[in-house]
Amino acid sequence: MNANLSQEQEAIPLSFEAAFARLEEILEKLNAGTITLDDSLKLYEEADHLIATCNKRLNDAERKIEILVKNRNGELTFGNDERPLTQEL
Numbered sequence: 001m002n003a004n005l006s007q008e009q010e011a012i013p014l015s016f017e018a019a020f021a022r023l024e025e026i027l028e029k030l031n032a033g034t035i036t037l038d039d040s041l042k043l044y045e046e047a048d049h050l051i052a053t054c055n056k057r058l059n060d061a062e063r064k065i066e067i068l069v070k071n072r073n074g075e076l077t078f079g080n081d082e083r084p085l086t087q088e089l
Helices: 007-011 018-033 038-066
Strands: none
Touching: 018 038
């Protein structure tokens, strides 16, 4: 975990939607160009943590979908790339 994040921030897991919304806020602040370099670095570090959180949640969701999308024999159906086929939500 990131040492710069408070223990309280790390103890409360964010939903994908909350993490993504916070990423959008950070992007707006960084694009505004009105914050200091130090604040920009802090926001960048927070964004890096949030991106990792979002990626993990997306990967977990993809794995769950792969498990649910099975053929009639109860086996996963694989595509040409040898990855399990998934179904769009």
